[in-house]
Amino acid sequence: MTYPLYWRDQSVMDWTATVLASAPEAIVLDESAFFPGGGGQPADVGQLEWAGVFTRIEGVSAAGLVPAEGDPLPAIGTVVHARLDDVRRRQLMRTHSGLHVVCGVVYRDFGALVTGSNMEPLLGRMDFNLTDVPSGFKADLERAVNEEITRDRAILARVVTREDAMVDPDVMRTAQHLIPPEVEEIRIIDVDGLDRQADAGTHVASTRQIGEVRIAKVENKGRGFRRVRISLPA
């Protein structure tokens, strides 16, 4: 029902939309840039404004945008000015793209596959299937990740058919993004020359926009399961 603006243009932070449904549990717009959450990236927050009135949006549920309790609700048909918390969203874009650079470097330099990831603004973690951790792993990884960031590789988003995605070995090796069979269109995030995976999340346009990434911690979770924690300076 809602057209997802972030799907084809991740840079949209404010826009005009029409209210299709409105209730204390959820507000539905015809077009929305609010990322609903998924792939380890939390949902966006922000606000709707109309006729000088504001509704805070605290997240996204399956039913739509979740308004703050007690905030005014726009009537169906109202044209609202919607705006994301753009500082938080930009931090999430940098963090998410930073995790993809880590994923690409760990696979290229250490041959390990990612098994899961999660993030909040400026903090992320990624789990790898890495049996032996070479000495100096943390420092080597941090250096290589920041080298790739400095190279300013383009981060491209494109939408392809399910068939095209399934024959791409780079897309299929990222085991954490298992694609449900009912999904017909798949979005690919391509850190040019480094990492390519199916991903619905939001990313910066090139690696330099990530800024510095610190490898905060490498944890041993047992049986070849390593957790890499990153942090980004604000």
Ligand SMILES: [Zn+2]
């Ligand atoms: Zn991702």
